[in-house]
Amino acid sequence: MTLPSEPRQRLAVVTCMDARIDVYRMLDLQLGDAHVIRNAGGRVTEDVIRSLALSQAFLGTNEIKVVHHTGCAMRVPSDAELAEGVRRAADALPPFAMLAIADEQEAIRADVAALRESPFLAHRDQVRGLLYDLETGQLTEVTAQ
Amino acid sequence: MTLPSEPRQRLAVVTCMDARIDVYRMLDLQLGDAHVIRNAGGRVTEDVIRSLALSQAFLGTNEIKVVHHTGCAMRVPSDAELAEGVRRAADALPPFAMLAIADEQEAIRADVAALRESPFLAHRDQVRGLLYDLETGQLTEVTAQ
Numbered sequence: 001m002t003l004p005s006e007p008r009q010r011l012a013v014v015t016c017m018d019a020r021i022d023v024y025r026m027l028d029l030q031l032g033d034a035h036v037i038r039n040a041g042g043r044v045t046e047d048v049i050r051s052l053a054l055s056q057a058f059l060g061t062n063e064i065k066v067v068h069h070t071g072c073a074m075r076v077p078s079d080a081e082l083a084e085g086v087r088r089a090a091d092a093l094p095p096f097a098m099l100a101i102a103d104e105q106e107a108i109r110a111d112v113a114a115l116r117e118s119p120f121l122a123h124r125d126q127v128r129g130l131l132y133d134l135e136t137g138q139l140t141e142v143t144a145q
Numbered sequence: 146m147t148l149p150s151e152p153r154q155r156l157a158v159v160t161c162m163d164a165r166i167d168v169y170r171m172l173d174l175q176l177g178d179a180h181v182i183r184n185a186g187g188r189v190t191e192d193v194i195r196s197l198a199l200s201q202a203f204l205g206t207n208e209i210k211v212v213h214h215t216g217c218a219m220r221v222p223s224d225a226e227l228a229e230g231v232r233r234a235a236d237a238l239p240p241f242a243m244l245a246i247a248d249e250q251e252a253i254r255a256d257v258a259a260l261r262e263s264p265f266l267a268h269r270d271q272v273r274g275l276l277y278d279l280e281t282g283q284l285t286e287v288t289a290q
Binding site: 003005006007008012017018019020021022024031032033034035036037038039040045046047048049050051053054055056057058059071073074082085086088089090091092094096097098099119120121122 | 148150151152153157162163164165166167169176177178179180181182183184185190191192193194195196198199200201202203204216218219227230231233234235236237239241242243244264265266267
């Protein structure tokens with residue numbers, strides 16, 4: 001392994017944990033090009049902000065792509081439905097937000113906005129939101145309304 | 146794309162955002178085999194618990210692998226050093242934990258323990274911690290002391 005730890009494209013990607021997503025293929029990246037942050041839904045949370053703040057402060061990234069995808073299991077009307085599923089499975093109701101995606105476009109816009117407003121990110125002028133079609137591989141940019 | 150959304154190996158992986166990590170190659174997985182959760186360090190946070198709780202409750206995973214790696218940028222003595230770096234870059238001091246990895250083995254043990262103790266996970270009997278050597282590709286299991 002001779003790659004440097006600084007991502008070659010100075011890019012950080014935030015996307016879903018979905019088993020069907022190959023981040024490198026999705027964004028036409030090579031190993032070493034980008035930091036890859038993934039969670040349920042590809043939502044922007046405090047942990048994502050922590051990761052991006054460190055990525056920018058220590059490893060030179062200055063661009064962020066938030067990529068959600070079609071057919072996401074987080075695409076349900078409300079957090080209550082997700083929390084209730086966890087309660088049924090684990091017998092404990094989560095006190096934290098589940099971050100359901102009621103509206104695909106709206107969720108991407110909200111996540112991009114959260115990054116653009118975060119004081120802990122040194123670089124907020126290159127933050128883009130994209131929707132990835134799992135069937136076709138197409139990426140569609142989601143812009144602010 | 147004809148893969149089902151349920152991970153084929155019923156596995157969820159928690160690992161670092163590091164640009165040099167190809168999760169599928171690291172763990173000899175195929176696309177569709179596992180949920181992949183990544184953040185700075187591969188640390189267990191509330192967002193990781195949220196993601197795993199949903200993975201287990203809705204998509205049938207019952208095994209978790211936490212994989213940290215050699216040469217991680219989070220390998221510094223204290224959170225203060227990381228927070229100060231963010232402050233220098235972004236001019237705002239993060240109020241949240243940065244989750245520095247002062248000791249490689251200890252961090253993995255702590256993260257595995259946090260998962261085993263989480264009431265929101267339906268399946269906690271197959272949680273393993275591993276250290277990935279970026280140079281050699283070797284995985285070493287880290288067991289409780």
